[in-house]
Amino acid sequence: MGLREVKRERTRRLIADKAFELFNDNGFGRTTVEQIAAAAEVGPSTLYRYFPTKETLVLEFVEDCLVDAVTWLREQPELELPAGLQAVIERVLEQLESNPDRVRAVFDLASQTASVSAHLNELIWRFRTDLADELVLRLPANNRAEFTAALAAGIAMNIIETVVRVWVEAPDTTDARSLARQAMTLLHTGGIPLPAVSDNSRYDY
Amino acid sequence: MGLREVKRERTRRLIADKAFELFNDNGFGRTTVEQIAAAAEVGPSTLYRYFPTKETLVLEFVEDCLVDAVTWLREQPELELPAGLQAVIERVLEQLESNPDRVRAVFDLASQTASVSAHLNELIWRFRTDLADELVLRLPANNRAEFTAALAAGIAMNIIETVVRVWVEAPDTTDARSLARQAMTLLHTGGIPLPAVSDNSRYDY
DNA sequence: CAGTCATATGGTAGTCACTGCCAGAATCTA
DNA sequence: TAGATTCTGGCAGTGACTACCATATGACTG
Known part of the structure; x- marks a missing residue:
């Protein structure tokens, strides 16, 4: 498995985990995708490449x-x-x-x-x-x-x-x-x- | 039943029917709420008062x-x-x-x-x-x-x-x-x- | 190791669903 | 008819999501 896939898996997990934290802390509606992206240290467009919604x-x-x-x-x-x-x-x-x-x-x-x-x-x-x-x-x-x-x-x-x-x-x-x-x-x-x-x-x- | 309720029922029907037409003609995704509101001759805010989404x-x-x-x-x-x-x-x-x-x-x-x-x-x-x-x-x-x-x-x-x-x-x-x-x-x-x-x-x- | 190729990324600009708010119009009531 | 109530349309704003492009980064080849 190349380094590329490793990184991909890692960022995917990172985004999902950070999102989950924010959702549980602040609620789903009061969390914006920008906040999630910022917490995972990626751009919003990257987030949308991993998760369509x-x-x-x-x-x-x-x-x-x-x-x-x-x-x-x-x-x-x-x-x-x-x-x-x-x-x-x-x-x-x-x-x-x-x-x-x-x-x-x-x-x-x-x-x-x-x-x-x-x-x-x-x-x-x-x-x-x-x-x-x-x-x-x-x-x-x-x-x-x-x-x-x-x-x-x-x-x-x-x-x-x-x-x-x-x-x-x-x-x-x-x-x-x-x-x-x-x-x-x-x-x-x-x-x-x-x-x-x-x-x-x-x-x- | 007062005139108010009659009108309300009528506009409700009108909006829903016009929406259905547009959806069937152009598809759901290619129809905007503004188009529906315009077709039913109401403002978008009125539409949202009848239908939440x-x-x-x-x-x-x-x-x-x-x-x-x-x-x-x-x-x-x-x-x-x-x-x-x-x-x-x-x-x-x-x-x-x-x-x-x-x-x-x-x-x-x-x-x-x-x-x-x-x-x-x-x-x-x-x-x-x-x-x-x-x-x-x-x-x-x-x-x-x-x-x-x-x-x-x-x-x-x-x-x-x-x-x-x-x-x-x-x-x-x-x-x-x-x-x-x-x-x-x-x-x-x-x-x-x-x-x-x-x-x-x-x-x- | 250098070159180049494929892919991943971040940013920008834009669309559209949906919300809150307010002034005015329409309806109901007395 | 006067006043209270409700309905309406418009305006400004938020935020999810898309299309697009320039850049960067890991992958492969000589």
Whole structure:
């Protein structure tokens, strides 16, 4: 790895860390990109080369966790669907658990600032579609495969999100992965009251 | 109703409609708020009094559908949970189906513009939390109620979103509500391959 | 080591979303 | 009609973000 990449990685980290400090100290809205750039001792234009928007400075860590998990799944094409889903869930949570303070700070900022919340939701949605794309390959090819994959990915993401929002409130006394297992059990045993419909439509999309 | 409210409603509609035209003709990014204000023959500051951000101009209709459904559910406290959930899903879809072009345009704009997509996801998330707040009242009060409600609301929202994304591609040949029933059936009959876990953790959050 | 090439950087100028403020117009009330 | 309330448009300003260019810096070649 050349010196160039080393430096690049270093400044990237530096910018993100300084940004995080300023956000936590002064709040997201009361921190300007100029301040962040000055704190990291780079020009504003350099900052924008690394991070396209102010919000990505907040969400980088979470994004990395999600991207990593779906990339990992992509490299395990032999993994069957239910096991793969569980593995992805556990993998994401494992990574998030490696830095509870950061995750908590991210969710705090999201709850205070609408644009951060919006970008977080956008991130989650992107992950969900990526996951669905990967799941559909593991389903028998029929006209419902995409539909089923989208639903399955949504449920997985739903579990992750719900679990994280609970866990992040008390990261020391709870354990995200066992919470996730509880959620899966609830789902599997009918512990979640969902409507049961007689599917009398013959429509086949 | 006084003349004031009539006028207010009229200008609100006017602004939203003109905005929609311009967005569809020129794209979201290539339309400025000044252009919208000029087209609606109001000052920019007036526009901002009606719509806090440019994105809300796009999402107003979808937001109304979602707000309406959750408001309706709030007024039916006697409705049991599974039936209530199904009713909410059908109600949202029914409203969306009343204006397929608008819904399609919203999703088109969202797929082209990141900030619109982000705000749409934010909107969906807000609806999901509102729905969860409403569902938790219909669950036996125990330490899992909130968790269960969040999961159920997430699944309902997941069904709505997935169904709409399929339906919106061919609103003439498909029917959102029967798609939703198919999704519920899939879920209920185990048609969606989800991980089954033996919950051996004794943690009780 | 010198030369040159590719890339990274910082600065400048500009656009545009959005905010706060104020004077005047329109509507409502008595 | 007089006065109180609310709506409106314009103006000035902030700050995120873009396009562009000159310069500097690490990377490669003879």
